[in-house]
Amino acid sequence: MDQEKLAELILNRRTRKPASFHAGVPSDTITQIINTARHAPNHHRTEPARFYLLNRDKIIQVAQLMAETIKGDGQDPILVERALRKEKEWSNAPGLLLVTSFSDSNSVLFSKNQNLIEENYATTCCIIQNLLLLFEASKISAKWSTASVWKHPQFKKTTGLKNPEDEKFVGFIFYGYSEHKPAIRALSPLQNQLVDYSGED
Numbered sequence: 001m002d003q004e005k006l007a008e009l010i011l012n013r014r015t016r017k018p019a020s021f022h023a024g025v026p027s028d029t030i031t032q033i034i035n036t037a038r039h040a041p042n043h044h045r046t047e048p049a050r051f052y053l054l055n056r057d058k059i060i061q062v063a064q065l066m067a068e069t070i071k072g073d074g075q076d077p078i079l080v081e082r083a084l085r086k087e088k089e090w091s092n093a094p095g096l097l098l099v100t101s102f103s104d105s106n107s108v109l110f111s112k113n114q115n116l117i118e119e120n121y122a123t124t125c126c127i128i129q130n131l132l133l134l135f136e137a138s139k140i141s142a143k144w145s146t147a148s149v150w151k152h153p154q155f156k157k158t159t160g161l162k163n164p165e166d167e168k169f170v171g172f173i174f175y176g177y178s179e180h181k182p183a184i185r186a187l188s189p190l191q192n193q194l195v196d197y198s199g200e201d
Contacts (some may be wrong), residue, residue, distance in 0.1 A: 009133055014182040016141035021176025024094035025140055027053060035136065037130035040123055046110060048120035049127045050167055052098040052159055053101070054069075061158045062078070062172075063090035066149040094176040098159055099128055100167040117168065124170045131173060141178035143172050 034051050040117050042048070054062065069086035071080045090096075101124040103110060103117045110116050128144060133143040149155060150169035 004095045009136055011184060013132055013136040014179050014185070015143050016182060017088050017143060018070040018093040018176065020178040020180040021141060021174070022096050022179070023177040025175055027179065029138070029140075030063050030095065030097065033131060033140075037114055037127050037134055039127035040124045040130055044113070044116070044124070045108070046103070046116070046120055048101045048103060049124045049170075050100045050102050051102075051163075053156075054096045054098060054159070059093055059096045060091050062096065062149060062155075063087045063093075065152045065155060065158060066090055066147060069152050069158075071148050075130065078153045090174075093174045095174065097131075097150070097173040097175065099124060099131075099173060100161065101170050102167050105166050121168060121170065128171060129172065135173075135175060139177070140175055141180070143174040145174065146171050155171045 030053060038049060064087060067083040069081035069083075070086055074080055089128070101117075101121045103120045115120075132142055132144060146169075149172075152158075155169075156164040
């Protein structure tokens with residue numbers, strides 16, 4: 001892929017809400033995409049990303065946890081209504097991938113490197129961007145969500161985390177096929193974020 005095609009892919013990638021997904025994606029396709037996406041910058045070669053492809057039961061259970069997180073004590077009718085909408089949207093999602101970042105707290109590297117958790121998290125975020133671009137290239141719609149459902153006391157058990165004390169939640173990736181085509185989002189001028197000292201002596 002040349003630079004122009006890659007730039008087009010990056011610019012065209014947009015978040016699409018699960019409510020617009022009308023069909024699921026075969027697990028084999030998702031597995032192949034994950035395997036490719038794992039190739040990302042990774043200090044110390046820790047390979048921190050962990051992936052959980054959730055089945056229908058777990059998707060529904062996670063949706064219920066999200067609803068409970070939103071509605072809180074159930075005293076606010078606005079939050080209760082929002083929780084019901086979110087539970088319905090998530091429950092109907094055709095596919096859901098949970099991504100976490102694993103840092104082995106019993107390793108020698110962990111004891112010597114106080115930045116390991118942050119470095120592993122950064123690698124996993126790069127992998128998620130790879131996932132999203134590969135989804136886009138495969139005409140698969142996706143949404144990366146960092147919703148606070150991970151704070152629910154039943155989250156780790158419900159999702160079946162293998163190393164719950166050493167895995168940091170990075171995001172849910174909702175995926176499916178969709179006909180929805182959101183507009184390309186305009187960003188603020190580059191000079192608002194770029195400090196260019198390259199021309200100075």
